[in-house]
Amino acid sequence: MNKSANNPSRLPMAKFQIPDHQNINKRLRNFLLKMSRDISDRGSNNTSGVSYFNNKWLSQAQLHKSDNSDLQELVRFAEETANKVFRSPDPDLVISTTAMWSIVSKAGLTGSRHNHAGRVSGAYYVDAGSSGEADGGLMQFYQQPESAIPSHQFKPEAGCLLLFSSSLEHSVSAYSGSKPRIVISLNMR
Numbered sequence: 001m002n003k004s005a006n007n008p009s010r011l012p013m014a015k016f017q018i019p020d021h022q023n024i025n026k027r028l029r030n031f032l033l034k035m036s037r038d039i040s041d042r043g044s045n046n047t048s049g050v051s052y053f054n055n056k057w058l059s060q061a062q063l064h065k066s067d068n069s070d071l072q073e074l075v076r077f078a079e080e081t082a083n084k085v086f087r088s089p090d091p092d093l094v095i096s097t098t099a100m101w102s103i104v105s106k107a108g109l110t111g112s113r114h115n116h117a118g119r120v121s122g123a124y125y126v127d128a129g130s131s132g133e134a135d136g137g138l139m140q141f142y143q144q145p146e147s148a149i150p151s152h153q154f155k156p157e158a159g160c161l162l163l164f165s166s167s168l169e170h171s172v173s174a175y176s177g178s179k180p181r182i183v184i185s186l187n188m189r
Helices: 021-038 069-085
Strands: 013-017 056-058 097-105 111-114 120-127 139-142 152-154 160-165 169-172 181-188
Touching (some): 021 069, 021 181, 069 097, 069 160, 069 181
Antiparallel strands (some): 013 160, 056 097, 097 181, 120 160
C-alpha cells in the first residue's frame, strides 16, 4: 500500500489479491474486450448522465447479474471479503452487490474526484495496462474532504481488489499507458 508522506493515517479500505487471478483475468480480459468491441460505450451509469471518466469504454452496471462464471466468482469473493472486513454489528445484515461495471481505459483517461452510493465499493484490476509512475493512472484517495491533494495513492496491479467505504472520495490520475487498462468496479449495500 502506497501512502502519502503527508498523511500516514489509515483509510477505511483494504487490498486483496484474488486467488487464481492469472487464469480468471485472462478469461475476463477476453470477455470484456469483446464486449467493448460489440457494445457501445455506456457514457455514464449516473442518473444525471454525467461521467466521472473520459477516454474510456464503460459497460452497464449490471455485470453482477451476468451468468459469466468468472464475474460470479469475483462477486462471491468481494462479498465474502466485504462481510468479513466491513461487517455490521447486526449479524442479520449481509453486504451484497447492487451494481458492477467495467471500464476499459485508453491513453488519456482521467477520473475526476467522486464517491459512490452504498456501504462498500471496490475496484478490481483485470489488466493494469502499462501501470507505473510514468504512465499515471494511479487510484487516489482523499481522506480529508476539504483537501485538493490526495492523501493516499495506489498503483494498479492485475488481480488486486481494493475495497473501500463508498463515501471515501477518490479519483484516477491521467493514464498515459499504451495498453488498455481493464477495471471492474462495484457497489455493495
